[in-house]
Amino acid sequence: MSSRDMHVHASIARRVAAAGLSLSLALLPLAGCASSSSDDSGSSSTSVATTGSTASTIVASGDAVQVLGDTDVFTNRDLDPSYDESEAITIALSDSGSTVSGGGVDIDGSTVTITTAGTYVVSGTLSDGRIVVNADDSSKVQIVLDGASVSCSSSAALYVISADKVFLTLADGTTNALATTGDFVETDDNNVDGAVFAKDDLTINGTGALDVTCSAGHGIVCKNDLRLVSGAVSVNASSHAIQAKDSVAVCGGTWDLAGGTDGIHCANDEDTAKGWIYVTGGTIGITAASDGFDASGVLQIDGGTITVNAGDDGIHAEYELAINGGTIDVQQSYEGVEGSKVYVTSGSTTIYSTDDGINAAGDPSTTSSGLGGMGGGMGSDDSAYLLVSGGIVIIDAPGGDGVDSNGDFDMTGGEVYISGPTNGGNGSIDYGDGATATITGGTIMCAGASGMQETFGTSSSQASALVSLSGSAGDTITVSDASGTVLGSFTCVEDYDVVVVSCAGMVSGGSYTITAGSDSTTITMDSVVYDDGGSDTGGGMGQMQGGPGTRGTGSSTGSSSRAGNATV
Numbered sequence: 239m240s241s242r243d244m245h246v247h248a249s250i251a252r253r254v255a256a257a258g259l260s261l262s263l264a265l266l267p268l269a270g271c272a273s274s275s276s277d278d279s280g281s282s283s284t285s286v287a288t289t290g291s292t293a294s295t296i297v298a299s300g301d302a303v304q305v306l307g308d309t310d311v312f313t314n315r316d317l318d319p320s321y322d323e324s325e326a327i328t329i330a331l332s333d334s335g336s337t338v339s340g341g342g343v344d345i346d347g348s349t350v351t352i353t354t355a356g357t358y359v360v361s362g363t364l365s366d367g368r369i370v371v372n373a374d375d376s377s378k379v380q381i382v383l384d385g386a387s388v389s390c391s392s393s394a395a396l397y398v399i400s401a402d403k404v405f406l407t408l409a410d411g412t413t414n415a416l417a418t419t420g421d422f423v424e425t426d427d428n429n430v431d432g433a434v435f436a437k438d439d440l441t442i443n444g445t446g447a448l449d450v451t452c453s454a455g456h457g458i459v460c461k462n463d464l465r466l467v468s469g470a471v472s473v474n475a476s477s478h479a480i481q482a483k484d485s486v487a488v489c490g491g492t493w494d495l496a497g498g499t500d501g502i503h504c505a506n507d508e509d510t511a512k513g514w515i516y517v518t519g520g521t522i523g524i525t526a527a528s529d530g531f532d533a534s535g536v537l538q539i540d541g542g543t544i545t546v547n548a549g550d551d552g553i554h555a556e557y558e559l560a561i562n563g564g565t566i567d568v569q570q571s572y573e574g575v576e577g578s579k580v581y582v583t584s585g586s587t588t589i590y591s592t593d594d595g596i597n598a599a600g601d602p603s604t605t606s607s608g609l610g611g612m613g614g615g616m617g618s619d620d621s622a623y624l625l626v627s628g629g630i631v632i633i634d635a636p637g638g639d640g641v642d643s644n645g646d647f648d649m650t651g652g653e654v655y656i657s658g659p660t661n662g663g664n665g666s667i668d669y670g671d672g673a674t675a676t677i678t679g680g681t682i683m684c685a686g687a688s689g690m691q692e693t694f695g696t697s698s699s700q701a702s703a704l705v706s707l708s709g710s711a712g713d714t715i716t717v718s719d720a721s722g723t724v725l726g727s728f729t730c731v732e733d734y735d736v737v738v739v740s741c742a743g744m745v746s747g748g749s750y751t752i753t754a755g756s757d758s759t760t761i762t763m764d765s766v767v768y769d770d771g772g773s774d775t776g777g778g779m780g781q782m783q784g785g786p787g788t789r790g791t792g793s794s795t796g797s798s799s800r801a802g803n804a805t806v
Contacts, residue, residue, distance in 0.1 A: 299627050299628050299650055299651025299652065299679055299680065300583055300584055300627060300628035300629075300651060300652075301583060301627060301628075302540070302560070302562040302563075302583050302584065303560040303562060303581040303583055303625075304538070304560070305536040305537075305538050305557075305558040305559070305560045305581075306514060306516060306536060306538055307511070311465070311487045311489075311516060312465060312467065312487065312489055315378075315405065315441075316405070316441045316443060316465045316467050317443070317467060317489075318443075319405075319407045319408075319443040319444040319445070319467075319468065321357045321359075321380055321382060321407065322357070323359070325356075325357065326356075326357040326358065326359045326382065327339055327340040327341070327342060327343065327356060327357070327358050327359070328340075328358075328359045328360075328361070329343060329350060329358055329359070329360045329361075329362075330361055330362045331350065331360065331361065331362030331363055331364045331367070331386060331387075331388065332362050332363070332364075333348070333363070333364060333365050333366075333367075336348075336350050336362070336364070336367075338350075341354070342354035342355075342356055342358075343358070347367075348364055348366060348367030348368070349367060349368055349370060350364075350367070350368070350369050350370065351369075351370040351371075351372055352369070352370070352371045352372070352373065352379055352381070353372055353373055354373055354377060355373060355376075355377035355378050355379060355401075356379065356380070357379075357380040357382065358379070358380065358381050358382065359382040359384050359409075360381060360382065360383055360384060360386045361384045361385045361386050362385075362386060362387075363386075363387045363388075364387070364388045364389065364390075365389055366389060366390060366391050366419075367388060367389075367390060368388060368390045368393055368394060368395055368396070368397055369381070369388055369395065369396050369397070370397045370398075370399060371396075371397070371398040371399065371400070371401050371404055372399040372400050373400055373401045374400065374401075375400055375401070375402055375438070376402050377400075377401045377402055378401070378402050378403050378404075378405070379401050379403075379404045379405070380404075380405040380407055381396075381404065381405070381406050381407065382407045382408075382409050382444070383406065383407070383408055383409060383412065383414035383444075383446065383448065384409040384412055384414075384446075385409070385412045385413070385414065386412075386414045386415075387414065387415040387416075388415070388416050388417070389415075389416075389417040389418075389419050390417070390418055390419070390433075391418075391419050391420040392418075392420055392421065392422065392423040393418065393422060393423065393425060393430055394418060394430050394432055394433060394434060394435035394459075395416040395417055395418060395433050395434065396416050396433075396434045396435070396436075397430060397435050398435065398436035398437055398438055398440065399426075399428070399437060400437065400438065401438050402438060402439070403438060403439040403440070403441065404436060404438065404439070404440050404441070405441045405443065406434075406440065406441065406442045406443075406444075406448075407442075407443055407444040408442070408443070408444030408445065408446030408447060408448050408468075408469040408470075408471075409444060409445075409446045410444070410445040410446055411445075411446060412446040412447065413446065413447045413448075413449070414446060414447065414448045414449070415448070415449045415450075415451075416433050416434055416448065416449075416450050416451075417433055417449075417450070417451040417452065418432070418433040418451070418452045418453065418454065418455060419451075419453055420453065420454065421454045422454060422455055431455040431456055431459065431477070432452060432455055432456035432457060432458060432459030432475075432481065433450050433451060433452040433455070433456070433457055433458070433475070434450060434457065434458040434459065435459045436459065436460045436461065436462075436464075437461045437462070438461070438462050439460070439462045439463045439464075439465075440458075440460045440462075440463075440464050440465070441464075441465040441467060442458075442465070442466055442467060442468075442469060442471065442491075443465075443467040443468045443469060443491075444468060444469045445468060445469065446469060446470070447469065447470040447471070447472075448469060448470070448471045448472070449471075449472050449474075450471065450472070450473040450474070450475070451473075451474045451475070452474075452475040452476060452477075453476055454476055455475065455476065455477050456475050456477045456478045456479070456480075456481045457473035457474065457475035457478070457479045457480060457495070457497070458473060458479070458480045458481070459478075459481045459482070460481070460482040460483070460486075461482075461483045461484075462482075462483060462484050463482070463484050463485045463487075464480070464482040464485065464486045464487070464504075465487050465489075466480075466486070466487070466488040466489075466490075466491060466493060466520065467488075467489055467490055467491060468490045468491040469491045469492070470491065470492045471491060471492065471493050471494070472493075472494040472495075472496075473493075473494070473495045473496065473497075474496045475496070475497055475498060476498040477497065477498050477499050478497050478499050478500045478501075478502075478503040479495035479496060479497035479500070479501050479502065479524070479526070480495060480497075480501065480502045480503065481500075481503045481504070481505075482503075482504045483504070483505065483506050483512070483513070484504075484506055484509075484512040484513070485504060485512060485513070485514050485515070485516070486502055486504045486514075486515045486516070487515075487516040487517075487518075488516070488517045488518070488519065488520045488522065488542065489517075489518045489519045489520060490519045490520045491520045491521070492520065492521045493520060493521070493522045493523070494523050495522070495523065495524045495525070495526070496524075496525045496526070497524070497525075497526045497527065497528075498527050499526065499527055499528045499529075500526050500528050500529045500530070500531075500532045501522075501524030501525070501526040501529070501530045501531060501546070501548070502515060502522075502524070502530070502531050502532070503529070503532045504532070504533050504534065504535070505532070505533075505534035506534055506535065507534070510534070510535055510557070511535065512535055513533055513534035513535035513556075514533055514535040514536045514537065514538075515531055515533040515536075515537045515538075515555070516537075516538050516539075516540075517538070517539045517540065517541070517542045517544065517564065518539075518540040518541045518542065519541045519542045520542045520543075521542065521543045521544075522542060522543070522544045522545070523544075523545045524544075524545070524546045524547065524548070525547045525548075526546075526547070526548045526549065527548075527549045528548065528549055528550045528551075529548055529550050529551045529552070529553075529554045530546035530547075530548040530551070530552045530553055530554075530568070530571070531546070531552075531553045531554060531555075532551070532554045533554070533555040533556065533557075533559075534556050535555070535556065535557055536555055536557045536558045536559065536560075536577075537553065537554075537555035537558075537559045537560075537577065538559075538560045538562065539553075539560070539561050539562065539563070539564050539566065539585070540562045540563045540564065541563045541564045541585075542564045542565075543564065543565045544564060544565070544566045544567065545567045545569060546566075546567070546568045546569065546570075546571065547569050547570040547571075548568070548570060548571045548572070549570075549572070550571070550572045550573075551571060551572060551573045551574070551575075551576050552568035552570075552571035552573070552574045552575060552589065552591070553566070553568065553574070553575045553576070554573075554575075554576045554577070555576070555577040555578070556577075556578065556602050557577065557578045557579075557601070557602075558577055558578060558579045558580075558581070559575065559576070559577030559578075559579070559580050559581070560580075560581040560582075560583070561575070561580075561581070561582045561583065561584070561585055561587060561629065562581075562583050562584050562585065563584045563585040563629075564585045564586075565585065565586045566585065566586065566587040566588065567588045568587075568588065568589045568590060568591070569590055570590060571589070571590065571591045571592070572591060572592055572593050573591055573593050573594045573595075573597050573638070574589030574590070574591040574594070574595045574596060574633065574635075575587070575589065575595070575596045575597070576594070576596075576597040576598075576599055577597075577598065577599070578598070578599060578600050578601045578602065578621060578622060579598055579621075579622065579623040579624070579625075580596055580597070580598045580623075580624050580625070580643075581624075581625045581627070582596075582625070582626045582627070582628070582629050582631060582652065583625075583627045583628045583629060583652075584628045584629045584652075585629045585630075586629065586630045587629065587630070587631045587632070588631075588632045588633075589631070589632070589633045589634070589635070590634045590635075591633070591634075591635050591637075591638060592635075592636070592637045592638065593635070593637060593638035593639075594635060594638040594639045594640075594641075594642045594668075595633035595634075595635040595638070595639070595640045595641060595642075595656065596624065596631070596633070596640075596641045596642065597639075597642045597643075597644075598622045598623055598624040598642070598643040598644060598645065598647075599622060599644055600619035600621040600622035600644045600645065601619075601621035601622075604619075604621055618644065618645055618646075618669075618670030618671050618672040618673040619644040619645050619670060620645055621645065622643055622644035622645035622646075622670065623643060623645050623646055623647075623648075624641060624642075624643035624645075624646070624647045624648070624669075625647075625648050625649075625650070626641075626648075626649045626650070626651070626652045626654055626680065626682075627649075627650045627651045627652060627680075628651045628652040628680075629652045629653075630652065630653045630655075631652065631653065631654045631655070632655045632728075633654070633655070633656045633657070633658075634657045634658060634731050634732065635656065635657070635658040635659055635664075635666075636657075636658040636659060636660045636732050637658070637659060637660070637661065637664070638658075638659060638664050639659065639664045639665055639666070639667070639668040640656035640657075640658060640659070640665070640666040640667060640668075640684060640686065641654065641656065641666070641667055641668070642668040642669070643668070643669045643670065643673065643675075644669075644670045644673075645669070645670050645673050646669060646670075646673045646674050646675070646676070647667070647669045647673075647674075647675040647676070648675075648676050648677075648678075649675075649676070649677040649678070649679070649680050649682060649694075649740075650677075650678050650679045650680065651679045651680040652680045652681075653680060653681045653682075654680070654681070654682040654683070654684075655682075655683050655684075655728040656682075656683070656684040656685070656686065657684075657685060657686070657711075657730045657731040657732040657734075658686045658687075658732045658734075659686045659687050659732075660686070660687055660732050660733055660734075661687055661689075662687045662688060662689025662690060663689065663690060664686075664687070664690055665686065665687075665689075665690040665691040665692050666684030666685070666686040666691060666738055667682075667684060667691070667692045667693065667694075667738060668690065668692060669692065674695045674697065675692065675693070675694045675695055675698075676694060676695055676697055676698050677694045677698045677699075677700045677702060677740050678698065678699045678700055679700060679742060680700075680740075680742060681725075681726045681740070681741045681742055682702075682738070682739070682740050683715055683717070683726050683727075683728050683737075683738075683739045683741070684737065684738040684739070685707075685709070685713070685715050685730040685732070685734035685736070685737050685738075685754065686732065686734050686736060687734065687735060687736065688706065688735050688736040691704065691736045691738060692738075693738050693740075693767060693769060694740060694767060695767070696765065696766055696767050698740075698766055698767070699766070700740055700742070700744055700745070700766075701740065701744035701745050701746050701748065701763050701766050701767070701768070702738065702739065702740035702744070702766070702767055702768070703738070703739055703740070703744075703750065703752065703761055703763070703767075703768040703769075704736065704737070704738045704767075704768065704769045704770065705736070705737050705739075705752055705759055705761065705768070705770050706735065706736055706737075706770055706771070707734075707735075707736070707737045707752060707754040707757045707758075707759060708734060708735040708736075708754070708757060709730070709733070709734060709754045709755040709756075709757055710733045710734075710755070711730065711731050711732050711733055712729065712730075712731070712755075713729070713730050713734075713754055713755035714727060714728070714729050714730075714753075714754075714755065715727065715728055715729075715730055715737055715739070715752070715753070715754050716752070716753045716754075717739050717741050717744075717750055717751070717752055717753075718750065718751045718753070719743065719744075719748065719749070719750055720748065720749045720750070725741035725742065725743050725744065725750070726739065726741035726742075730754075734754070737752060737754055739752060744763070745763065745766075746763050746764070746765055746766045747762075747763055747764075748762075748763050749761065749762045749763070750763070
């Protein structure tokens with residue numbers, strides 16, 4: 239191991255220790271719904287992480303980053319929606335009088351209350367009623383919705399007051415509905431504010447469909463751990479589509495979520511080790527007036543297909559955020575991806591943001607609210623960190639920074655393509671004053687406005703170049719070596735007047751031709767960093783943002799056509 243690698247390993251380990259949470263980094267196999275080990279019914283469970291790895295292992299290109307700790311997530315019973323029909327109790331809902339085939343159920347007018355552990359198959363309709371679970375705190379209750387529709391004008395359509403865990407199973411081939419149609423009316427000491435409201439653990443599984451609507455509150459609320467395993471579920475709520483207190487984990491199913499605030503919101507104000515979100519599979523589509531995902535703790539994505547249209551952040555965690563896989567498309571956001579530390583190790587991530595594409599903001603318990611106001615331009619935060627070690631990231635950030643770390647930024651692998659900003663008050667790459675940006679592998683290509691544009695530091699082992707090339711949306715940016723081999727290429731979707739590139743294979747001493755539309759220049763790398771002066775032009779504050787050591791030397795050996803707004 240080189241001295242430079244040892245420095246990077248030690249540096250990353252120090253940043254992890256400063257995260258503000260007792261969370262370790264480890265190698266993480268991509269877990270799906272089928273992986274398992276021990277569970278709450280004596281069968282098996284899925285573990286989020288293995289142990290024994292060290293922080294330094296994340297430097298290698300593509301290694302996953304585990305931010306959840308060694309936590310069991312999905313039990314075998316979560317993953318298995320089957321049940322024994324011969325032992326199940328059937329409940330037939332009806333406005334004229336619901337009926338039940340066995341014990342463990344009390345019926346009082348339009349309220350059906352399940353009082354004991356067991357499996358209950360529910361069908362029929364209540365136009366203004368509710369299903370209540372009020373069993374002892376050791377009971378596991380499975381509710382199978384088999385063509386059931388429940389609406390309630392003043393409370394939750396499904397209300398879990400007490401149980402150890404409730405499994406809400408959607409029977410194969412059925413369509414079901416749970417809705418709150420009016421304002422919530424207090425009937426006990428609980429602040430019921432969701433169409434589905436569970437005080438204890440809740441799992442949703444099965445292969446059927448479920449529509450959840452709430453006109454004056456949240457869609458699905460869980461005050462403990464929520465597991466979203468399978469089914470086709472749509473939620474439309476005036477507040478959060480899904481809200482949980484301790485954790486939310488998704489490993490399968492289709493989730494179509496529309497929220498008047500957040501899409502998936504998980505927050506625990508008492509315990510920072512909770513309030514986490516984990517996604518390892520499934521198809522999730524979110525339209526939210528505020529955040530798509532919002533975790534008060536950490537957030538980890540290892541798989542799945544995710545589409546987000548958000549009024550604020552697309553994917554947000556107050557603490558660490560890791561993207562280890564999956565296909566993510568943030569189609570609309572203020573900031574695309576934000577966490578105290580952000581790690582991108584695999585997967586495909588596409589972001590459109592009106593402000594920063596990716597923002598490593600720092601520990602919220604120690605970070606001044608004003609530090610990130612200019613992309614971190616007034617100082618550096620040791621608790622903020624951005625790592626890209628694998629995957630493909632495509633960012634369109636016309637009004638903000640493409641990637642922004644209030645601390646250091648390391649790139650060891652993967653591919654990053656950034657269009658924007660279109661204003662000189664931001665940069666495609668931004669990091670804290672006194673911090674460093676280092677590239678040792680991968681490909682990054684950026685085209686945006688000059689003024690605050692930054693590039694990588696001289697401690698990098700892979701060469702990078704910042705050149706003044708101008709053009710317009712639709713131009714193709716290409717980097718070729720002296721033999722004409724194309725090292726990297728992408729199509730910029732915003733107007734630009736400066737280009738930053740670093741491609742695998744670029745080294746100090748090499749000659750490279752950078753083409754932007756019909757504009758082209760050939761440079762010779764006299765150092766590991768080339769900067770023709772295109773940074774800070776007209777802005778005068780780039781060094782205040784980027785810190786020292788971002789400028790190298792180089793010489794232009796070719797010609798530049800300077801064609802301006804060239805179009806391919």
